[in-house]
Amino acid sequence: MSQRILIVEDHDLWRRLICTSLAGRAETETFEVSDGPAAIEEAARLQPAVILLDLRLPGLGGLDVARQLPRLAPRSKVLFASHEVDPDVIHHTLRLGAGYLHKLRCDADLRGAIEAVLEGRRFVSSVLASPHHRHHEVLFYGDAGLVIDEFSRFAGARIRAGHAAIVLATASHREGIVRTLRGAAIDIDEAIERGRCLLLDAAATLETVMVDGVPDCVRFLEGLRRLIDAASSATNVEHPRVAICGECVGLLCSKGDLESAVALEQAGHDLVTASEVDILCAYPQPRWANDDRTFGRVCRQHSAVRCV
Numbered sequence: 001m002s003q004r005i006l007i008v009e010d011h012d013l014w015r016r017l018i019c020t021s022l023a024g025r026a027e028t029e030t031f032e033v034s035d036g037p038a039a040i041e042e043a044a045r046l047q048p049a050v051i052l053l054d055l056r057l058p059g060l061g062g063l064d065v066a067r068q069l070p071r072l073a074p075r076s077k078v079l080f081a082s083h084e085v086d087p088d089v090i091h092h093t094l095r096l097g098a099g100y101l102h103k104l105r106c107d108a109d110l111r112g113a114i115e116a117v118l119e120g121r122r123f124v125s126s127v128l129a130s131p132h133h134r135h136h137e138v139l140f141y142g143d144a145g146l147v148i149d150e151f152s153r154f155a156g157a158r159i160r161a162g163h164a165a166i167v168l169a170t171a172s173h174r175e176g177i178v179r180t181l182r183g184a185a186i187d188i189d190e191a192i193e194r195g196r197c198l199l200l201d202a203a204a205t206l207e208t209v210m211v212d213g214v215p216d217c218v219r220f221l222e223g224l225r226r227l228i229d230a231a232s233s234a235t236n237v238e239h240p241r242v243a244i245c246g247e248c249v250g251l252l253c254s255k256g257d258l259e260s261a262v263a264l265e266q267a268g269h270d271l272v273t274a275s276e277v278d279i280l281c282a283y284p285q286p287r288w289a290n291d292d293r294t295f296g297r298v299c300r301q302h303s304a305v306r307c308v
Contacts, residue, residue: 002029004048005114008039008065009081010057011307013140013295014103018052018081020296021110036060044072050114053097055082055089066096077117081106083304090124099123104299135278136269138302140295142285148176150306151245154280155197156186158243164196164231166224168246169282174199177245195234198227202247215252215260217267228277241276249298250283258297265301 005028009015015032022028031046033039036059043051043065051069055062066078078097083104084090093100098117101109102125109125116123137154141147151173155165159181167174178199181188191197209219224244232240246268252261268279283298285307299305 002027003050003118004029004031004046006030006039006042006046006048006051006076007032008034008036008051008053008057008062010034010054013307014054014106017106017296018110021107022114025111025114034058036062036065039065040068040072043069043076047073048076050077050079050117052079052081052101052114055080055084055093063092063096066093079113079117079123083306085303094122094124101125103305104302107296107300136265136272136302137278137280137304137306138298139280139282140285140305140307141282144173144176147247147282148173148180151280151282152177152180152184154278155243155245156181156184158241158278159188159191159197160186162235162237163241163243164198164228164235165191165243165245166198166200166227166231168200168202168205168244168248170202170247173247174201196231198231200227202251206248206251215248215264217263220264221267221271224271225275228275232276239276241278244277244279245282246279247282249281253283253298262297262301265298269301 005022007015007018007030009018019030022030031042031048033042036057039053053062053065057065062080069076069078079099079101080093080097081101081103083102090100099113099122101113105125113123139147139150151167151169155167155177158165167177169177178188188197192199206215209215209223228242231242249261249264265281268281271277272279
């Protein structure tokens, strides 16, 4: 007899990635919904063995859905899936469900997580015990205004606190970030003048590290470290942190060069591990609409993923 698994996830790419990860599991029948009210309706109708439940859902959040499930589907095991790393939030999910799967561990952990909760055991993704994973984020965006907003938020938080920021972006995005930060009453002009905010062209930066058509990761890291040192020395705080917002990897993938993008992401991971930096990488989302492999491979290089 097949086991029913209800996937509750509002983002198409993540739903497909989860279904792909489950495709080889024997005697599994998957069902998909994209919002909280539909999750409640389908859980009551299907009585699935496992409900894979996102935390952030339209209509009704995952925690609110979970509170209703014991009455509607009392035998279903609830496995939460999210990018959340806050221990308090994860503790709360474990009070309402049987496990917590970090989405970045979807490929590696999903089947094991399902087997664990079906056997009555708790499951929590191991990535949550690795603090160095917390500051390398990726953004998939479908509109230029959204990447401007996210870069402004990421860099602005550091600048407002007296720290530093480095922005590697297209000209139009850099102009939009400056406007947005001015509108948020952040003294971006002072930060630029002092050198604790560095605005650089992403394409031109890539050109400086290309060797035979491929970016040299060592040269890329050396250049970033020089920028980090310069921006850090321009601050007045004792232990400065630097926020880096970058579109270099997105430009590479837009040209079809996934391998180079992943290589730079791995270099970025090394940088985050060894330095006082936070990184937000951006990729234009339309290029990924039908490419689950690329989506999953890039996500695994990061500590958090946002799709806007």
